[in-house]
Amino acid sequence: MITTAGLARRFGEVTALEGLTLELPEAGVIGLVGPNGSGKSTLIRMLLGLVAPTSGTGHVLGEPITDPERYLGRVGGLVENPAFVPGLSARANLLSLARLRGLPPSRVDEVLRTVGLTGRDREPVKRFSLGMKQRLGIAVALLPDPELLVLDEPTNGLDPSGIVEIRGLLAGLARSGRTVLVSSHLLSEIEAVCDHLVVIRFGHLVYSGPITGLLGRTRQRIEVAPEHDHDLAALHSALSADGWQVEHTGDGRLGVVAEEHQGPDINRAAARGGITLRSLTAVRSSLEEIFLEMTGGNDQDLTAARAAAAEKRA
Ligand SMILES: Nc1ncnc2c1ncn2[C@@H]1O[C@H](COP(=O)(O)OP(=O)(O)OP(=O)(O)O)[C@@H](O)[C@H]1O
Numbered sequence: 001m002i003t004t005a006g007l008a009r010r011f012g013e014v015t016a017l018e019g020l021t022l023e024l025p026e027a028g029v030i031g032l033v034g035p036n037g038s039g040k041s042t043l044i045r046m047l048l049g050l051v052a053p054t055s056g057t058g059h060v061l062g063e064p065i066t067d068p069e070r071y072l073g074r075v076g077g078l079v080e081n082p083a084f085v086p087g088l089s090a091r092a093n094l095l096s097l098a099r100l101r102g103l104p105p106s107r108v109d110e111v112l113r114t115v116g117l118t119g120r121d122r123e124p125v126k127r128f129s130l131g132m133k134q135r136l137g138i139a140v141a142l143l144p145d146p147e148l149l150v151l152d153e154p155t156n157g158l159d160p161s162g163i164v165e166i167r168g169l170l171a172g173l174a175r176s177g178r179t180v181l182v183s184s185h186l187l188s189e190i191e192a193v194c195d196h197l198v199v200i201r202f203g204h205l206v207y208s209g210p211i212t213g214l215l216g217r218t219r220q221r222i223e224v225a226p227e228h229d230h231d232l233a234a235l236h237s238a239l240s241a242d243g244w245q246v247e248h249t250g251d252g253r254l255g256v257v258a259e260e261h262q263g264p265d266i267n268r269a270a271a272r273g274g275i276t277l278r279s280l281t282a283v284r285s286s287l288e289e290i291f292l293e294m295t296g297g298n299d300q301d302l303t304a305a306r307a308a309a310a311e312k313r314a
Pocket residue numbers: 011014015016034035036037038039040041042043185
C-alpha cells in the first residue's frame with residue numbers, strides 16, 4: 001500500500017526526514033506517531049505529492065510518489081483544516097467540491113452518512129464544532145471513495161469526546177476495507193484503533209510494526225520499598241551488591257530491573273542486608289512510557305536535539 005526506501009527531505013539546514021524505509025500493510029488503521037516536529041507532516045505531504053523528496057523513493061498503491069497523478073484519484077487526504085464556505089451548509093460545501101472534482105452528487109449523501117453528519121448537513125458550517133468540522137474534512141477526503149485515506153492530526157485540538165468520535169470513525173472506515181494512515185503527536189489519542197504503528201523521532205524511523213510488537217519491548221521491573229524510609233540507601237547498596245540493576249523511583253521506592261518471578265530473590269537479597277520490605281510490586285511500563293522512551297520525551301528535548309545537530313553540521 002505504501003513503501004518508501006531511504007526517503008529523505010531537507011528544508012535548508014533542517015532535515016525533516018532522513019533515510020526512511022517503510023513497508024506498510026494493506027488494511028486497517030496505521031498510526032504515524034512522533035513528537036511535534038518529528039517529520040510526520042512532511043512524510044504525509046510527500047505521500048500526497050505535495051512535497052518532493054530530496055532523496056530516496058516512495059510508492060503509494062504501487063505508483064511512485066514523484067508521479068502523484070497516477071494514484072491521487074484513489075487516495076483521500078486531509079492535511080490541514082480544510083477551507084469551507086462558513087455561511088454555506090455542509091451539504092452545499094460538499095456538493096460544490098464534488099462538482100469541482102466531477103464526482104456524482106450521490107457521493108455527498110454517502111459520505112455524510114459515513115462521517116455521521118446526516119441530520120446536521122443543512123446547517124451552516126460556521127455553527128459546527130471543531131469535531132464536526134474535522135468530520136466534514138474527512139467527508140471531503142472520502143468523496144472520491146478512496147482505497148487509502150491519509151489524515152494528518154485529525155484529533156488535534158479536539159476535546160476527549162471529539163477524539164473518541166474520530167477514533168470510532170477511523171475504526172469504521174478500516175472495517176469497510178479502506179486503509180487509513182493517521183498521524184498524531186500523542187500516541188494515546190490513536191493507539192486504541194491502530195493495527196500498525198510507525199514511530200518517528202527527529203526525522204528517523206524508530207519503530208514500524210504491530211502495536212503488540214511494541215508492547216513486547218516493555219522493560220519489566222520490580223519496585224520495592226523498605227519498611228523504614230531511612231533504610232532506602234542501605235537497601236540500594238544491598239541489592240546492588242547482590243548484582244541487581246537498581247534505580248531510585250523518586251517516591252521512596254527503588255526500581256529493580258527484574259522479571260516478576262525474580263521477586264523472591266530480591267526479597268532474600270534485602271533480608272541478607274538486614275532490611276525488611278514493606279512492599280514488592282512487579283511493574284510493566286505502559287505503551288505511553290515505551291513511546292516516551294523511544295521518542296526521547298517531550299518537544300523541548302526534540303528542539304534541543306535538532307539545535308545541537310544543526311550546530312554540529314555547521
Ligand atoms: N516548508 C518548510 N520549510 C522549512 N522547514 C520545514 C518545512 N516543513 C517542515 N519543516 C521543518 O521540518 C521539521 C519537521 O516538520 P513536520 O511538520 O514534518 O513535523 P511534524 O512531526 O508533522 O510536526 P507537527 O506535529 O508540529 O506538525 C520541523 O523542524 C519543521 O520546522
